[in-house]
Amino acid sequence: MFLALRDLRFATGRFSLMGAVVALITVLLVMLSGLTAGLGHQNTAVLDDAEAAGADLVVFGGTAGQKPTASFTQSEITAAQRDAWAGVDGVAAVDPVGLSQGRLVGLASDVTPDAEGRADTSGADVGGVATAAFVGVEPGAVHAPAGLGDGEIVLSESLAEEAGVAAGDQVASSGFVLTVAGVVADSWYSHTPVAWTSREDWTALTHVADDEVLGTAALVGVADGADAWAVSAAGDAAAGTLAMNVPDSYDALPAYSSENGSLTMMQGFLYGISALVVVAFLSIWTIQRTREIATLKALGASTGWVLRDALLQGGIVLALGVTVGTAVAVGAGALAAGAVPFVLDLGTTVLPALGVLALGLAGSALAVARVTRIDPLIALGGN
């Protein structure tokens, strides 16, 4: 500590440079982690909400009776498959759910739809147009928003704002007119804010011609004490479906894997770069200090003393750099969250910061390990 602190004070510029690089990498990592989590949340929020409401499994079927596919764009769940799942021991609930994306038009003045809910809105006053993720659910199901009924729609907050409507107003989509039953906190599916309709209305909005088709997938709740894996296998065998837990179903979202994979790979590179920067800096620093270290050893410093001193020095610079970087990133992230999908929590701030610190310390150990090989004889004789 005696020498480490004095070296830090003496070579402030040099260590500040290293600390600044560590801080910048930490800023990048925390920002990237926050963005990855934010984009991920915008992809999967509706599934996470369903899981929180009690869904344990997501069940996929095949298109028009084909082999089941884990894809939210290709899967179809039929009434027969729902019934087969409902008969499996350990299944507490089976709820088909429709998922699709489309245009939503907010109407500034009311129109009168026909008995099927259709209306000509070509001349109507428009409050706003938005892209919505239509989620068709059985009204009253655990993951359905409260107050939803046939002919009604519940909107995510940002969707209602974009469409210029509030509860009681009307919206139109695919020639159908629905009344806004409520506006709730944002939920997302594939980067699009969610609009909940009844399953009946969803099949109409998406022009599903086959009456047997109930939705895109089914959400299955497993009874308390039942083995989810066993239930999953039994359900798939009985219904000819493909079931998986909710997090595994993320990969069935279009572009989720490539998007998340790219961002995670960038994070990996940044972790690697942070360790390399520390190794490079401390290696050069140690080489420059060769004669000093030889002198310390010749004066009676044990290798352990020299090693501890060098590691402490690296640790202090790393800790300061990571702390400053995290603080800056948290501030920048809070600002960015207003404009881009960004999640600011322990997982996106403390975790990457600890990652940089841990890898940096490992890099420090690697770099300063060479002090063990420095011969104190170097201090004697001038070479």
Place this chain on the structure above:
Amino acid sequence: MTAIDRTPDLSVYRRPHHDADRTAAAGPAGAEGTGGSPALSVRDLVLEYPDGEGRTLRALDEVSLDLAAGTFTALTGPSGSGKSSLLAVAAGLVSPTSGTVHVAGTELTALPRAERTRLRGDRIGVVFQQPNLLPSLTAREQLELTAHLDRDASRADRRASGARALNLLERVDLAAHADKRPHQLSGGQRQRVNIVRALMSSPSVLLVDEPTSALDRERSAAVIELLGTLTREEGAATLMVTHDVEFLAAVDRTLTMVDGRLSGA
């Protein structure tokens, strides 16, 4: 493994001068301290190493030497004669091919590397040819550092080392420069710090490697005179390797080394 008696070393930062018995043993021509034990005793030392062409070079050839506490001995000889090799072996930096080195009664050559390092910190002071001062430390901190290298030193010992450091700097007229870093000191001042740093732990043996090689005539004479004074005051057994035979009035004894063999011992 030979046990090291560390008891006196824990008090060196509180007690600047040597133990009474070691001071009493000091004498210009004495080769033995009180109780018949020289501060540094070298016996039949041989150091061989391969020259890279399949031959073996003998840097030290059956060298024997006793140095008593409080004596100042110069070691001269042509380049390559083995002077620095003897210093390196005596400091425990190099293991000899055969023979023994005893420092204050402890057989240095029988100790494992870690214990040799420890003994060097406690009992051996090394004055380097180049001052090798640490750039981030002030003159006073260069000296205090030695207390921090001692893993057995308590916090109180380390605090007390400041007074000892200041005392030593005063004795070499550097008290006014105690808070200066190496780049703020002249060459002669740096060398004086180098010398008193080696004395911080009140070593039994002071090994000095060509301390005047980078100094002019006037400063060289002053440095060697200072080494003689401090040797007697501190009661150390000083062995100085030097080429400057013209400044040897201050030494008690001069030994000459030729082809790894010692004469005058």
